[in-house]
Amino acid sequence: MDGAAIIEQLMTTEVRTDPYPLYARAHELGPVAPAGDGMFVVSGYAAVNKVLRTPAFGVATAEMMSGLAPEYAVHASLALFGRSILQRNAPDQPRVRSLIASVFTARRVAALRPAVEAAVDRLLDGMAEQGADGSPVDFMDAFAFRLPVGVICELLGVPEQDRYRFRDLASDLTVALEIVQDLDELAAERLARPQDDLVTDLARIAAADDERLSAQELLANLVLLLVAGFETTTNLLGNGLALLFRHPEAAAGLRSGAITPAGFTDEVLRFDSPVQATGRVALEDGLTVEGLPVPPGSEVTLLIGAANHDPARYERPEVFDPTRTDSQPLSFGGGTHFCLGSQLARLEAEVAVPALLDRFPRLAPGGVPTRRDRLVLRGYETLPVTVR
Numbered sequence: 001m002d003g004a005a006i007i008e009q010l011m012t013t014e015v016r017t018d019p020y021p022l023y024a025r026a027h028e029l030g031p032v033a034p035a036g037d038g039m040f041v042v043s044g045y046a047a048v049n050k051v052l053r054t055p056a057f058g059v060a061t062a063e064m065m066s067g068l069a070p071e072y073a074v075h076a077s078l079a080l081f082g083r084s085i086l087q088r089n090a091p092d093q094p095r096v097r098s099l100i101a102s103v104f105t106a107r108r109v110a111a112l113r114p115a116v117e118a119a120v121d122r123l124l125d126g127m128a129e130q131g132a133d134g135s136p137v138d139f140m141d142a143f144a145f146r147l148p149v150g151v152i153c154e155l156l157g158v159p160e161q162d163r164y165r166f167r168d169l170a171s172d173l174t175v176a177l178e179i180v181q182d183l184d185e186l187a188a189e190r191l192a193r194p195q196d197d198l199v200t201d202l203a204r205i206a207a208a209d210d211e212r213l214s215a216q217e218l219l220a221n222l223v224l225l226l227v228a229g230f231e232t233t234t235n236l237l238g239n240g241l242a243l244l245f246r247h248p249e250a251a252a253g254l255r256s257g258a259i260t261p262a263g264f265t266d267e268v269l270r271f272d273s274p275v276q277a278t279g280r281v282a283l284e285d286g287l288t289v290e291g292l293p294v295p296p297g298s299e300v301t302l303l304i305g306a307a308n309h310d311p312a313r314y315e316r317p318e319v320f321d322p323t324r325t326d327s328q329p330l331s332f333g334g335g336t337h338f339c340l341g342s343q344l345a346r347l348e349a350e351v352a353v354p355a356l357l358d359r360f361p362r363l364a365p366g367g368v369p370t371r372r373d374r375l376v377l378r379g380y381e382t383l384p385v386t387v388r
Contacts, residue, residue: 001025003033003041007301010277016375019276020318023306031312032289039299040289043306045313045330047290051302052334056287057280058089059337060299064281083220085337086228089283092217094336099213100221101340103201104155109343112151116351119150124359127387136366136384140238143356144383148233148348152226155344157190157197184219198225225341233345235274235379236265240353242383243268243320245365250322255357259322261350267322268349270314270329276305276378278333304330305378360387 001009006026009015015022023043026033031044042048051057062082081087085097123143131137153160190200191207199222206218244251253259282298294300308329309317332339339345357363367384 001029003029003035003039006033006041006043007035007039010301010375013373016373017371019305019375019378020309023303023309026303026306027310027312030290031310032292034292035301038295038297039301040292040294041301041303042289043303043310044290045307045310048302048304048307048330049334051280051289051300052278052330052337054287055090055336056282056284057300058283059087059093060279060281061087061089080216080220080223083216084224085221086224090336096213096217096221097336097340099205100198100202100225103198104225104340106343108155109347112155112344113347113351115154116147116151116348117355119147120352120355123147124355128359131366131385131387134386134388136386139241139383139385140234140380141382143352144234144237144241144380145230147237147352148230148345151344151348152230152341155198156222156225157195157199158186158226184215187218187222198222228339228341231377232274232339232341233348235377236268236345236349237352238380238383239272239274239378240264240268240349241356241385242369242380243272244353244357247320250320251357253322254354261354262346263324263327264322264353265346265349266327266329267320267324269331270308270324270327271320272378273305273308273329273331274378275331275333275376276303277376278302278304304333363387 006022006029009022010019026041026043029043031047032040032042035041042051062079065082065087085093085100088096123146127137127139127142130142153162186199187203187206190197190203194200194204202213202218202222206213206215244254250259250264254261254264280300280302282294282296282300285296287294287296289300307313308331311317314324314326332342332345364386365384366386369383370381372379372381
């Protein structure tokens with residue numbers, strides 16, 4: 001098996017269901033391998049970390065994608081996301097990211113803890129009521145989706161009556177069009193009647209100086225924050241609970257205090273990352289990865305899930321061990337594209353998981369879970385549980 005075969009296998013349902021055997025074979029090729037046609041696949045922890053932190057390895061912009069697929073430029077929702085920091089390089093990406101980071105602060109996230117705790121309690125009440133007769137409750141629908149979407153909407157300032165519409169955004173970007181006008185109107189409303197939320201702060205910046213943040217960039221990044229704010233956290237919660245069912249000793253450790261919520265969250269992120277892969281493009285001459293020359297224009301596939309299982313970085317990487325003290329998963333990326341919502345995702349998981357175990361001492365699987373048929377964003381479609 002070579003790099004091209006690794007890329008080809010990533011497209012199969014079998015590997016999307018369980019990519020880790022393929023990652024082990026990728027490690028046998030070394031930390032980086034050519035994949036033909038100007039492509040490279042990177043699986044080593046140190047190599048992935050370096051590429052993520054090297055600005056000369058940029059993301060594929062909307063302009064690049066339009067050159068490969070002309071329909072990309074005329075697809076309105078994709079064009080919208082092309083204006084977000086997800087698909088921009090310097091100088092646009094650092095400019096807009098710094099503005100978002102200036103209002104999406106650690107203090108603001110920490111201040112959300114009471115709201116997160118209250119939301120967790122409400123959702124646990126709902127699960128208890130739904131499963132009171134012993135019937136299964138779908139954890140993904142009843143809790144894992146509802147918690148992060150409620151929290152990110154609270155942070156942004158999205159009215160509660162509109163929040164039910166947003167789950168499909170993570171599955172189908174075309175639905176993003178349905179909320180653009182609403183976010184546009186919301187931004188205008190916040191300028192007229194300011195509140196203590198991100199939409200107000202970013203709308204003020206856009207209104208004050210269009211060169212710092214244009215109206216289109218404002219909308220694109222509000223949509224990005226909304227979608228990213230619940231998609232990965234939903235998967236983190238679902239993947240974490242599934243691992244607790246497979247490792248009851250971890251649940252016992254969390255209940256007793258032998259395992260910390262932060263340590264458990266780190267190991268879930270490492271062992272079964274909600275984000276399994278990302279891509280970069282070589283933007284300059286003279287770039288190398290682990291000594292291998294990478295010419296300009298080369299496409300580099302970064303296997304984050306493989307990097308988190310690199311035996312050169314982790315002892316017994318195939319073992320789920322939430323007592324690890326050296327875990328630094330790459331699940332939130334790195335460098336200029338490091339996930340702005342990483343602190344919020346950790347906060348939600350570290351509050352939710354202990355509360356879930358405390359509330360339901362007999363929490364157990366309630367049926368056969370179903371995985372989403374995806375690789376990049378790895379999570380469950382359904383995860384039935386019993387709570388009585």
